[in-house]
Amino acid sequence: MLRLLMYLVPLALTIYALIDCLNTPEDEARHLPKIVWVFIVLLFWIVGPIAWLAAGKVRTPPEQGRTPSEWHRNQRFVAPDDNPEFLKSLDKDGKDGKDEQLLKDWEADLRRREEELKRRASDEEPKGD
Numbered sequence: 001m002l003r004l005l006m007y008l009v010p011l012a013l014t015i016y017a018l019i020d021c022l023n024t025p026e027d028e029a030r031h032l033p034k035i036v037w038v039f040i041v042l043l044f045w046i047v048g049p050i051a052w053l054a055a056g057k058v059r060t061p062p063e064q065g066r067t068p069s070e071w072h073r074n075q076r077f078v079a080p081d082d083n084p085e086f087l088k089s090l091d092k093d094g095k096d097g098k099d100e101q102l103l104k105d106w107e108a109d110l111r112r113r114e115e116e117l118k119r120r121a122s123d124e125e126p127k128g129d
Contacts, residue, residue: 010046017041017049021056028058 018041026034037056041048080086 009048013049014041014045017052021052024057030056030058032056 008126018038021034021037021041024034029037032040037052041052041058044051
């Protein structure tokens, strides 16, 4: 069991550091470009993730509110059926009447074709002798 932990802990550390590195904006990566940090984390299995976590990223929150927690605090998710702007846009789409007119045209065309088929079928039926 202890031998398994010797492999799982560095693997988990590497995965965490890689995801953290990939999610970090380019301007928050310190000392090296972000792509170089990705290669360091992947190539140097134990030392790379530790180096990224210790020196690769600016650990202070950015001033422009780009952290996910700040964004989520300022944004409130509203379902489409509760969103007034979305519901207004649906009303605008329905008021122009283009869809209803198109549907009426299709129904009229369908009726015309059905009548034509009935007429052809009645003309082609052999008359009883």
